[in-house]
Amino acid sequence: MFKSAVFNLKDAGKDQVQEFLNSFDTVLCDCDGVLWIDNNAIPGSADTMNYFRKIGKQIFFVTNNSTKIRGDFAIKAQQLGFIANEDEILSTSYLVAHYLKSIGFKKKVYIIGSNGIGDELKAVGIRHIGIGPDHVKPDFKSMKSTDLDPEVGAVVVGFDEHISYPKFMKAASYLASDECLFLATNTDERFPKSSSIIVPGTGTLVRAVETCSERKALVLGKPNEYVRKFLESRGLDPARTLMIGDRCNTDIEFGVRCGFQTLLVLTGVTSTKGVEKIRNEKIAPLPDVILPKLGDLLTLVES
Ligand SMILES: [Mg+2]
Structure with a gap:
């Protein structure tokens, strides 16, 4: 049900939110603009990522940022409240x-x-x-x-x-x-x-x-499919994978090319206006679902 049109999860009922959560086993999440901006965590993002982990989802942090080694990314994530280990960081470096x-x-x-x-x-x-x-x-x-x-x-x-x-x-x-x-x-x-x-x-x-x-x-970074090939060799099932990002032309394009389900959040590069422009001008793929911010998902689960 979530594959054909942009659906704002905020409009979903409790059953639909549960159905959404049951539709994937692996979460690939972009970092800048979804989890944090510079050194500031985006409110609710850490709790939501940690919730995914708690309910048994496999998590990878997929960032186009090449300025740090994986260990440093893991430390930054931990300092901002995310449970994260080095093996889960897929940085372009x-x-x-x-x-x-x-x-x-x-x-x-x-x-x-x-x-x-x-x-x-x-x-x-x-x-x-x-x-x-x-x-x-x-x-x-x-x-x-x-x-x-x-x-x-x-x-x-x-x-x-x-x-x-x-x-x-x-x-x-x-x-x-x-x-x-x-x-x-x-x-x-x-x-x-x-x-x-x-x-x-x-x-x-x-x-x-x-x-x-x-x-x-x-x-090698998004939207190139190298990450999918890398993870498939470790057992990833694209049909049971969710890609979360803040940019349609990298994160969502990557998810669509790889056959993942896609969630766009509006805390980074692509705005509501940007989504409209993409819809009208067809300059990038649209996500399956959208949320104002990642933390809204946990609010929906808990409401
Ligand atoms: Mg980003």
Whole structure:
């Protein structure tokens, strides 16, 4: 009953809420904009996630954020009141490391990104370079082929607050070799905003590297289906899985592509107005069900 149209769970009766809860065994939940914004938990989210666990649901935290290692995400979640352990965190930094390890990658990785990616690579024994500032000195035209490391066999692009022109030059130059792999963590346009300042997301950097390298990255984060393949190898049943997110073009798109049931909450990027726009312009898939905030689900259960 929940598959064909957007249904606001707030309008559901007690039996329908119970039917909804019985319709999945596994919960995949996005983090930023659903569970927290920056370092502030969204009210009711922790209690609801902990309730899912209490009633026997398997839980995974699926985040496109690549700036932390899984252990740090677990600590952040715990500090904000969520029961969470490292094995349940599927961050794009971890997915990049897992992917390269799974294909037997032995060379070095050039990273446009942060320590989250570097530390996850290190944990699986893969060497890397590139993290931190790389300034133009004395000017960008002075870069030579000797500035490139011949051992590099992959370029990974994630969120990098130190992005610079030399980094783009190096990434594109490594990618001039067809043998060099090109991975990206995600293509989110922006971070969920908690103020009037727009923070450009990783997609901004991925598109720039794609443009100057004239290649397309293999994107491992949502909406790419890599997470489903990863979890299916561990027994996930897509038909009994719920994806919860705050963005239609990443989280809900991901859920639909993977054959999961989808729940959109309105505490992050996609607003009520955004849902209307998506409905009218068909620019992204619509969720099966919607809630103003994740915590509303527990209120419905307890009412
Ligand atoms: Mg989000």
